[in-house]
Amino acid sequence: MPRLALRALKLSYFRSHRAAHLQLDARPVALYGANGAGKTNILEAVSLLSPGRGLRRATPADMARAPERIGWKVAAEMESLVDLHEVATSAQGDASRLVEIDGKPAPQVALGRIARITWLVPAMDRLWTEGAAERRRFLDRLVLGFDPSHAEAVLGYEKAMRERNRLLRDQSRDAGWYAALEGQMADHGARITAARLACLDRLAAAQGGARTAFPAADLTLLDGDVPATAPATDDLAQALAASRPADLRAGRTLVGPHRADLRAIYAAKGIEARNASTGEQKALLVSLVLASARALAEDFGAPPILLLDEVAAHLDEARRAALFDEICALGAQAWMTGTGPELFDALGDRASYVEVSEADGLSHLEQKGMP
Numbered sequence: 001m002p003r004l005a006l007r008a009l010k011l012s013y014f015r016s017h018r019a020a021h022l023q024l025d026a027r028p029v030a031l032y033g034a035n036g037a038g039k040t041n042i043l044e045a046v047s048l049l050s051p052g053r054g055l056r057r058a059t060p061a062d063m064a065r066a067p068e069r070i071g072w073k074v075a076a077e078m079e080s081l082v083d084l085h086e087v088a089t090s091a092q093g094d095a096s097r098l099v100e101i102d103g104k105p106a107p108q109v110a111l112g113r114i115a116r117i118t119w120l121v122p123a124m125d126r127l128w129t130e131g132a133a134e135r136r137r138f139l140d141r142l143v144l145g146f147d148p149s150h151a152e153a154v155l156g157y158e159k160a161m162r163e164r165n166r167l168l169r170d171q172s173r174d175a176g177w178y179a180a181l182e183g184q185m186a187d188h189g190a191r192i193t194a195a196r197l198a199c200l201d202r203l204a205a206a207q208g209g210a211r212t213a214f215p216a217a218d219l220t221l222l223d224g225d226v227p228a229t230a231p232a233t234d235d236l237a238q239a240l241a242a243s244r245p246a247d248l249r250a251g252r253t254l255v256g257p258h259r260a261d262l263r264a265i266y267a268a269k270g271i272e273a274r275n276a277s278t279g280e281q282k283a284l285l286v287s288l289v290l291a292s293a294r295a296l297a298e299d300f301g302a303p304p305i306l307l308l309d310e311v312a313a314h315l316d317e318a319r320r321a322a323l324f325d326e327i328c329a330l331g332a333q334a335w336m337t338g339t340g341p342e343l344f345d346a347l348g349d350r351a352s353y354v355e356v357s358e359a360d361g362l363s364h365l366e367q368k369g370m371p
């Protein structure tokens with residue numbers, strides 16, 4: 001069966017890990033150990049094998065191990081469908097992180113073509129009650145699974161918007177310059193909205209039903225207070241041009257997909273996700289991530305690598321067992337963390353296990369029962 005999985009992972013001077021090495025098969029990986037042992041740091045390292053800032057959205061400098069603070073590196077052997085790739089990412093000081101694929105420098109977005117990586121972290125527990133920016137990021141991460149070029153569209157859009165916002169702050173009246181930037185924003189922006197809407201369609205089709213024990217959410221992409229529709233590039237360019245006077249007063253761009261929001265209704269109860277219980281909200285997120293994994297398995301040929309930080313402990317026993325069963329049925333390499341091995345009892349030998357411990361400021365990994 002074609003699959004996506006890390007077959008080896010090596011960290012040097014990354015966060016609490018001075019030198020860590022894991023040799024893996026394609027099974028899920030259960031990491032357990034005390035608080036602060038360095039489990040999330042490992043998930044963060046894996047998340048950096050996809051485009052973007054990783055699951056903590058930290059700066060490269062923050063990831064450099066203290067006290068040494070020298071350059072860090074994350075290297076992996078990535079099984080990607082029928083190929084095996086050497087991928088690595090590293091950074092020195094404040095410089096942005098570099099990527100190498102099969103020994104050659106590559107742009108970050110190229111990572112998206114080799115590996116699809118999706119995550120759930122405790123910070124997302126407040127996703128439905130926080131600001132729209134978090135929900136957009138969550139959605140864009142799911143979109144990226146279906147469409148790696150989404151990263152380029154988002155970066156391109158943001159770059160043009162930053163330029164346009166600079167003109168607005170400077171109170172520039174250079175109509176030609178505005179029009180050029182608005183043209184770029186409209187090109188990227190129309191693609192961004194279309195990709196987000198397509199992703200929501202795929203998620204709607206892959207949620208709920210007999211395949212899952214997790215609740216379904218009715219999802220809507222919002223543009224302000226109204227459901228977003230896929231805009232024509234010209235319409236978006238015109239809307240941006242029309243917004244110039246108001247944008248000049250505000251000193252920033254007031255229309256466009258950077259203001260989109262994601263609305264979720266907890267379908268079984270017909271309530272807004274933000275009004276569901278903490279456990280229900282968590283289950284909704286798990287449901288969306290599993291739905292995206294199922295849809296992606298059909299589109300791409302393999303489910304994404306899943307990083308599920310402290311998810312197991314927050315689910316009741318029945319849901320936890322259901323999560324493990326669904327991950328295994330999908331064939332996804334899910335990296336899961338928890339404070340003790342008993343959280344993963346229901347997984348049995350369907351996963352590989354790593355005990356993470358910390359002593360004298362050094363994290364230590366011990367693989368259990370590996371091939």
Ligand SMILES: Nc1ncnc2c1ncn2[C@@H]1O[C@H](COP(=O)(O)OP(=O)(O)OP(=O)(O)O)[C@@H](O)[C@H]1O
Pocket residue numbers: 014015016017033034035036037038039040041042062063064065066067337339356
């Ligand atoms: N740049 C760094 N250099 C050295 N140590 C770091 C750095 N950044 C974070 N740490 C340390 O890493 C540890 C946190 O690791 P991590 O978040 O992976 O823990 P965890 O095992 O997931 O714990 P928990 O169960 O509490 O979530 C902390 O002890 C923190 O001090």
